[in-house]
Amino acid sequence: MGNYSVEVRKLGLCLLDLICEGLGLETGFFDGELSQVQLMAANYYPPCPEPKQVHGLQVLKDDQWLAVEPVPMMHLWSINGNLSSVDHRVVTDSKVSRTTVASFIHPSSTCHIEPAKALVKDSCPLHPAFIYKDFISTYIQDTLERVPPLDRYKLQP
Structure with a gap:
């Protein structure tokens, strides 16, 4: 598991650099404090007598759960609305x-x-700066209540 987690982290950091490239940010934008923590979660899903879908991974689109072929997905909160993730479930x-193993790269x-700043240079930011631990402390509650976790941090127009 140790070797696997090292290689998954390398891959995750490479993907973050590709996201930087796609957004027009300098390579390495997510280095340092923004990618200091790596968490891995393994889940085991035993057979269920009454499944509703054949595919194990689903994404939420237009208020409907759509089955998708299993492909690597990354959950990344939006940077001023330019990049957003989708709700998904197994x-x-x-x-x-099924057994799933997910890897998450978090800030300190x-x-x-x-x-x-490069993404909001010609407009006002949608969200103010905040401390990551403050966001995480409300993230679970907001997610359970199906409230977008960044809504509480939106700047009022």
């Missing part, structure tokens, strides 16, 4: 169990999070 199968808890 559903069970009646005959086959004391890191200041703010929209990239």
